[in-house]
Amino acid sequence: MTSPDDLIIRGFNNMTVHYLEEEGEKSDDPIFSDAKSFKDSAIVVDMGSHSTRAGWSKEELPRLHFPTLVGRGRATKDVLTVVGNDLKKGDISKLAAKSPFEENVVYHFDLQEAIMDHIFSRLGCEGDSIINPVIMSESACNPNHCRKNTSELLFECYGVPAVSYGIDGLFSYYANCISTPNANREGLIISSGHSSTHILPMLQSGPVHSKFKRIDIGGYHCTDYAQKLVQIKYPIHRAAMTVEKSQTLKENHTYLATNYNEELFLFSNNSAPKEEEQIDVEEEKEKGEEEKEKGKAEKEKGEEEKEEKEEEGLERGKARVIQLPYVAAPVVVVTEEEKKRKHDLKVTQGQRLKEYGEKKRKEKQQVKEQQLERYNEILNMRDEDLEQFNEMLLQENLADENALNKAMEKLKNGLTKSENNDEEKAQRKKNEMDKRFEENPTDLIRELREKKRIIEEMIERKARENSSTVGGRNTLAKRKRMKAITGIAFNDADHDTDDFGMNDDDWDIYLQAGSEPLPEEQEEAAELVQIDAWLAKYEKKAPKKENATTPMSQELDYQLYIGVERIRIPEILFQPNLIGMDFTGLSEALQNTFSSLTKPQLADISKRIFVCGGNSETKLFRERIEAEVRALLPVEYEMNVLKAKNALKDAWRGASMWSRNNSWKSRGENNGWITKKMYEELGHDYLKEFMLSNQYLKVYE
Amino acid sequence: MSRDPTAASSGEDRQDTMAKGDKAEKAEKNPSSQKSLTLPFKKKGWKNNNCQARGNQRYWMHLKQIIQAENYSRFPVDTPTYTSIAASISLMPPKKYCDITGYVAPYTCPKSKLRYCTSEVYQFIHRQLNDEDRNKYLSLRQAQPKIK
Numbered sequence: 001m002t003s004p005d006d007l008i009i010r011g012f013n014n015m016t017v018h019y020l021e022e023e024g025e026k027s028d029d030p031i032f033s034d035a036k037s038f039k040d041s042a043i044v045v046d047m048g049s050h051s052t053r054a055g056w057s058k059e060e061l062p063r064l065h066f067p068t069l070v071g072r073g074r075a076t077k078d079v080l081t082v083v084g085n086d087l088k089k090g091d092i093s094k095l096a097a098k099s100p101f102e103e104n105v106v107y108h109f110d111l112q113e114a115i116m117d118h119i120f121s122r123l124g125c126e127g128d129s130i131i132n133p134v135i136m137s138e139s140a141c142n143p144n145h146c147r148k149n150t151s152e153l154l155f156e157c158y159g160v161p162a163v164s165y166g167i168d169g170l171f172s173y174y175a176n177c178i179s180t181p182n183a184n185r186e187g188l189i190i191s192s193g194h195s196s197t198h199i200l201p202m203l204q205s206g207p208v209h210s211k212f213k214r215i216d217i218g219g220y221h222c223t224d225y226a227q228k229l230v231q232i233k234y235p236i237h238r239a240a241m242t243v244e245k246s247q248t249l250k251e252n253h254t255y256l257a258t259n260y261n262e263e264l265f266l267f268s269n270n271s272a273p274k275e276e277e278q279i280d281v282e283e284e285k286e287k288g289e290e291e292k293e294k295g296k297a298e299k300e301k302g303e304e305e306k307e308e309k310e311e312e313g314l315e316r317g318k319a320r321v322i323q324l325p326y327v328a329a330p331v332v333v334v335t336e337e338e339k340k341r342k343h344d345l346k347v348t349q350g351q352r353l354k355e356y357g358e359k360k361r362k363e364k365q366q367v368k369e370q371q372l373e374r375y376n377e378i379l380n381m382r383d384e385d386l387e388q389f390n391e392m393l394l395q396e397n398l399a400d401e402n403a404l405n406k407a408m409e410k411l412k413n414g415l416t417k418s419e420n421n422d423e424e425k426a427q428r429k430k431n432e433m434d435k436r437f438e439e440n441p442t443d444l445i446r447e448l449r450e451k452k453r454i455i456e457e458m459i460e461r462k463a464r465e466n467s468s469t470v471g472g473r474n475t476l477a478k479r480k481r482m483k484a485i486t487g488i489a490f491n492d493a494d495h496d497t498d499d500f501g502m503n504d505d506d507w508d509i510y511l512q513a514g515s516e517p518l519p520e521e522q523e524e525a526a527e528l529v530q531i532d533a534w535l536a537k538y539e540k541k542a543p544k545k546e547n548a549t550t551p552m553s554q555e556l557d558y559q560l561y562i563g564v565e566r567i568r569i570p571e572i573l574f575q576p577n578l579i580g581m582d583f584t585g586l587s588e589a590l591q592n593t594f595s596s597l598t599k600p601q602l603a604d605i606s607k608r609i610f611v612c613g614g615n616s617e618t619k620l621f622r623e624r625i626e627a628e629v630r631a632l633l634p635v636e637y638e639m640n641v642l643k644a645k646n647a648l649k650d651a652w653r654g655a656s657m658w659s660r661n662n663s664w665k666s667r668g669e670n671n672g673w674i675t676k677k678m679y680e681e682l683g684h685d686y687l688k689e690f691m692l693s694n695q696y697l698k699v700y701e
Numbered sequence: 702m703s704r705d706p707t708a709a710s711s712g713e714d715r716q717d718t719m720a721k722g723d724k725a726e727k728a729e730k731n732p733s734s735q736k737s738l739t740l741p742f743k744k745k746g747w748k749n750n751n752c753q754a755r756g757n758q759r760y761w762m763h764l765k766q767i768i769q770a771e772n773y774s775r776f777p778v779d780t781p782t783y784t785s786i787a788a789s790i791s792l793m794p795p796k797k798y799c800d801i802t803g804y805v806a807p808y809t810c811p812k813s814k815l816r817y818c819t820s821e822v823y824q825f826i827h828r829q830l831n832d833e834d835r836n837k838y839l840s841l842r843q844a845q846p847k848i849k
Contacts, residue, residue, distance in 0.1 A: 102764045105783070109749050110759060117740055130742050141783045145767045149751055157747045198786075209781040215788045225841075232837050261796075264804055460828075564803035577795035580843025583788040592789070695781055 017323050017559065020248055026085045029064050035124040039131065042659040045119060046137040046168060046652040047112075049101035050194035050219065050614060052084070053652040054119040057135070057659040062652045064122055070111045071095030083118035103216065104139040104196045109149045116153065129159030133664045133673060135655050137168040140198050140212050142694060148685035155679050162664040162673040168193070169200050170207060170692040171654030172612040172644050179657050185691075186601075187608035188593075190586070190625060192615035194219045197573060197586060199593050201605055209695040211596055213589045217573050217581070219250075219615040225579055226250045226569045230560060237560070240324050249562070250569055253320055255619035257567040258627045260574070267319060267564050319563035326558040365415065372411045375404060437538050445538055452531045455524055485510070570618045574628070587628040594632055606637050612644035612651070658692060800838045801825060814846075815839065 042057040047068060055062035066084025073080045073095040080095075087097055100111035120130060134154055138147065147165060154160040169191030178185050189200040199213040227246035231238045257263030378396070382389045398404050436444050488509055500506050572578045574585040584592065594602055609629060611622050626641040633639055644650040664673040672690025679686060687696040753760040762770065773782040799806040799818035806816035810826055813835045817823050826835070839845040 105764055105767070107764055107767060108761045109751070110761075113749070117743070120742060121740055125742050128741055129744075141781055141786050143767050143771050143783050145751075145762070145770060149749060152749060152751075157744050157749075158742055159744065210779055212781055212786040213788055214786045228841060232834070232841070261805060268804055568798075568803045575796060577791070578798065578842060580841075582790050584791040584793075588791055588793055589788050697776060697780060697782065699775070 017321050018253065019323050020245055020252075020325070025088060029066050029083075029085045029118070029122050031122055032063060032124040035126060042133045042135050042656075042664070043119075043123065043130070044135050044652055044656045044659060045116075046171070046655060047106070047115065048137070048168065048193060048614075048651075049099060049104055051648070052115060052119070053649060054123070055652070055656070056123070057656040059656070060653070062649060062656075064119060065649070066118075068099050068101065068115065069097040070100070070114045071097035072114075081114050081117075083114055101195065104193065104214075105143060106146050106150065109153065112150065113153055113157070116158070120158065130154075131161065133162040133164070133659070134160050135164045135166070135659045137171060137651055137655060138165045138694065139196075140167050140169070140200060140214065140694065141209070144685040144697060144699075147687060148683075151674070151679055151684055151686075155676055160676075162675045163679075164659065164664070164672045164674065164690075165687060165694070166655060166658065166672065166690070166692040167200065167207070167694060168651040169198055169612055170202070171652075171658065172647075172650040173200075173202065173610050173654070174658055174692055175650045175654030176612070176642065176644055177608060177610060179654075179661070181661075184608075186604040187610050188605045189610045189612065190590075190616070192218060192573065192611070192613040192621070194614055195221075197613070197615065199586075199589055201593060201597065201601075203601065203604070206691050211593060213593055215573070215576070215583065215586060215589055217576055217579075218613075221572060221579065222254070222569050222615070222618075223247045223250050225572055226254070226565070229565050229569070230562075234560060237324060237558070240558075245324075249322065251617070253322065253562055254566050254569045256570045256574075256621050256624040258620065258623050260567065260571055263567050264564060267567070319561065320566065322560040322562055323555070324558040324560060326555065368411055368415055372408065372415070375408045375411070378404065379408075433534060433538075437541070441538065441541070445535070448531055448535050448538070452528065452535065455528050455531070459524060459528070570621075573615070574624070586625075587632070590628060591632050602633075603637055606633055606639045609639070609641045610644070611641060612647055614648055616643065617647050654692075662690075800841065813839075814844065 038056045038058060044053075044055055044057050044062070046053045046062070049068060052064070052066055052068045053062035054064045064084070067087070069084065069087055069092065071082040071087050071091050071094075073082075082091060082095060082097075087095070091097065098108070098111060100106050100108040100115065102108075106112050125132075136150065138150075142165075150165075151163060154163050169189045172191065173187060173189045177183065177187060185202055185204050185206070187202050189198070189202060191198045191200065195216070195218045197215045197218055199215075201208045201211050223243065223246050226249050227241055227243060230241045230246065230249070234241075374396075378389060378392050381392060382401070393400065393404060396404075398407060433444070568578070574587050576583055576585050597605065606629065609625065611625055616622070622641050622643045626639075629639060629641065646653070662671060662673075664671070664675070672688050672693055674686060674688045678688065683699075687694060689696055752762070768784060771782070773780070773784055776782065797806045797809075797816050798804065799822060800815045801822050802818055804818040806818045808818070808823070809816050810823065813826060813830075815826055815835060815838055817826060830838075836845045
C-alpha cells in the first residue's frame with residue numbers, strides 16, 4: 001500500500017502526463033430563419049437539468065444544444081437575459097446564471113420561459129403565436145404542479161395547438177430499440193442523467209410506473225465529488241480546480257470498475273514504489289526528469305499510441321498524472337553587478353556576525369581570567385591571613401580550600417579548552433566531513449538527512465508528550481519540573497538554616513523550574529542546527545543539484561496525481577455511502593426491482609437492459625451494469641445490456657421519431673397529444689397518457 | 702481664450718456620447734437582448750402568477766414545497782409519485798474505505814473517526830493533519846462532527 005506522502009510527493013516519475021484541456025469558448029446558438037418550411041412539423045424540446053436540445057421533428061438531429069442556464073443582469077433599464085451558449089465563461093458568475101431545475105424537476109418557471117423564448121426565437125418562429133405542436137421531455141413521476149405551469153406557459157403565452165409530455169429515458173429507449181410498431185417492448189431502462197438516475201421497467205403493455213426507481217445521484221454529484229477530492233488533496237490548487245476542470249477530469253480520466261475492490265487492489269500494486277527505489281528521493285527525481293526529457297522527444301509517437309490504448313480501454317488500472325495549466329513565473333535576469341552586490345552584502349554580514357561571536361567569546365574568557373586571578377589572590381591570602389581567607393571564601397560561595405582548588409582547576413581547563421580545543425575540534429570535524437563529502441557526496445547527504453529526521457522526530461515526540469494533557473502527573477513535562485525542583489532543593493541543602501519562604505522572591509523558583517530546556521534538549525537543538533548548516537553547505541556543493549528551479553520543476557508543482565480517484569468518483573452511484581448518503585446504490589436498487597417482478601416478467605426484461613443518459617458516458621458503465629446484473633440474475637436467464645448510440649441526443653431523437661409516427665391530428669389510441677381543448681376542459685395539469693409517458697394522477701375532489 | 706472652456710465642455714460631452722455609443726453597440730452585439738425585446742409569438746402581458754410576488758421579487762416554490770403541495774397522501778398507497786419512486790434506505794452494510802487514500806479500510810481512528818488502511822496513513826492523520834483538514838475529509842462522507 002502507498003502512504004499518503006507517496007501519493008503527494010512521489011509516484012509521478014516514469015508516468016505519462018495528461019493535460020486537462022478545457023473546451024474552448026462555444027459560439028452563440030445560431031439563429032435560423034427557415035421556420036416556414038416546417039409548418040406541419042412538431043417542435044421537439046428535450047430539456048434536461050444539464051443541457052437542453054431542441055429542433056424540428058422532421059429532422060434527424062436537434063438544431064440547438066445548449067446548457068440549461070439563464071443569466072440575468074441589469075445593463076440598462078431593461079433586464080438583460082442571456083441563455084445557453086450565449087453565456088460566456090465570465091458571464092456565468094457575473095450574471096449569476098441559474099438553472100430552472102432543482103434536482104430533476106423544473107421549479108423556476110420564469111427561467112423556463114426565458115429558455116423557451118430562446119428556443120422559439122432561435123428556431124426562427126414568426127407570427128403572433130406558435131403554430132407547431134410541442135413535444136417535451138419530463139422526468140419520471142414529474143409533479144403535477146410542474147406540468148401545469150409548463151402547459152399554462154405553452155398554451156396561454158405561446159398559443160401552442162397541442163403538447164405532449166414523455167419520459168426522457170423512455171424516448172431514448174424508443175429511439176434505440178422499439179421505434180418499429182411491432183417491436184417487442186419489454187426491457188429495463190437505466191437512465192443516468194445529470195442530477196439523478198432512474199430505473200424504468202417496461203413491459204409489452206407499457207412502462208410499469210409503480211416499479212420505477214429514482215436514485216438521486218448523477219453526473220453532477222460525480223463532478224462535485226471529483227472537485228472536492230482534488231481540492232482536499234491539493235489545497236494549493238483549490239482555486240485552479242474549477243467546476244469545468246473537474247468535469248473534464250471526470251469525463252476523460254475516470255472509469256467504472258467492474259469489481260471495485262479488486263480494482264482497488266490493482267491500483268495499490270501499481271502505484272506503490274518498489275523498495276529499492278525508495279532509498280533515494282533525489283536520485284529518483286533526477287531520473288524522472290531525465291526520462292521526462294526523453295519522453296518529450298518521443299512525445300508525438302507516444303501520444304498516438306496512448307490514444308489508441310485509451311480507446312481500447314487498455315490503460316485502465318493505472319494511476320495518472322494530470323497537468324494543470326500554469327503560467328511560468330517570469331525569469332528574473334540577475335546582472336553581474338547585482339550578484340556582486342549581493343555577495344558582498346552577504347560577506348560583510350557574515351563578517352560582522354563572526355566578529356560579534358569572537359567579541360563575545362573574548363569577553364567570556366576575560367571574565368574567566370579575572371575570576372582565576374581573584375582565586376589566585378585568595379590562595380595567596382591563605383598564607384598571610386587565615387581569617388580573612390575564610391571570609392573571602394564565604395564571599396565567593398566556596399566551602400573550603402578543596403572547593404577553591406576544584407574551581408580553579410575547572411576554570412583553567414575551560415580557558416585552555418576555549419583557547420585551543422574548541423577550534424581544533426571543530427576544524428577536525430569539518431575536515432573529516434569535507435573528506436567524506438569528496439569521497440561520496442550522496443552518501444553523506446543521505447546520512448545527514450537521516451540523522452536530521454531522527455532528531456526531528458525525537459523533538460516532535462517530546463513536544464507532543466509535553467503538550468498532551470492526559471496522563472496526570474506522569475507526563476514528561478511534570479517529571480521534568482519535579483526533577484528541576486528536587487535539583488534546586490539538593491543544591492540548597494548546603495545551607496544549614498532553612499529560611500526558605502522568608503523572602504517572597506524564594507517562591508519564584510517554582511515559576512522558573514522546568515521552564516528552561518533540559519541540557520539534553522539543548523544538545524539536540526544544537527546538533528540539529530549543526531546538521532542543518534552542513535546540509536545547506538553540502539547540498540549546495542552537490543554536483544547535480546544545479547537546475548533545481550528550472551521551469552520544469554515548476555511544471556511539476558502543477559501536476560495532480562490521480563490514482564484511486566479514477567474509480568472512486570463514479571463509484572458513488574453504486575455506493576452512495578461514499579458521499580454519506582443512506583439510500584440504495586444502483587445495484588441494490590436493481591436487486592429490489594428484480595425481486596418485485598414475477599419470474600416470467602424478469603426473464604423478459606433481462607433480455608434487454610438499456611443504458612442511456614449523459615452519465616452513462618462514463619467509461620465501462622455498460623460493463624459494470626452487465627457485471628452487476630449477471631450477479632443478481634439466475635444463471636439460466638438470458639441477459640443483454642445495450643447502450644444508447646448517442647447518450648446525449650437519443651432522448652431528443654426518440655421524441656422526434658415518436659412525434660413523426662404519431663401526428664397530433666390523428667385520433668389513434670396511442671395519441672399522447674394534449675390539445676388546447678383538453679387542457680381547458682380536463683384541467684391545466686392534464687396529461688394524456690401514452691406508451692412513453694408518465695401516469696396521470698387525477699385529483700378527485 | 703473665451704472658447705477654451707466651451708471647447709473643454711464639448712469635449713466632455715463627446716466623451717459621454719462616446720460612452721453611450723459604446724453601450725449601444727454592445728447591446729447591438731448581443732443578439733439575445735435585442736431579440737428578447739421583440740418576440741412576436743408571445744402573448745403580450747401574460748405572466749405566470751403561480752408564485753409569490755413581494756415587490757419586484759418573485760418567489761417560486763422549491764421542490765420540497767411542491768411535493769408538500771402535491772399532497773401525495775390523498776392518492777392510494779401504491780400510486781407512483783415523485784416521493785414513492787425515490788430509492789429506499791439501503792439495507793446492505795456499507796463498505797468502509799480509507800478516507801485519505803480510498804483503499805479498503807479495516808480500521809477507524811478512535812480520536813478523529815477517520816477510517817484508514819495502514820499505519821502510514823494513521824501517522825499521516827496524526828502528524829500532518831490539523832482539525833480543519835480532518836473535518837474536510839470527514840465532510841466528504843458527511844460525517845463531520847455537528848455543532849449543536
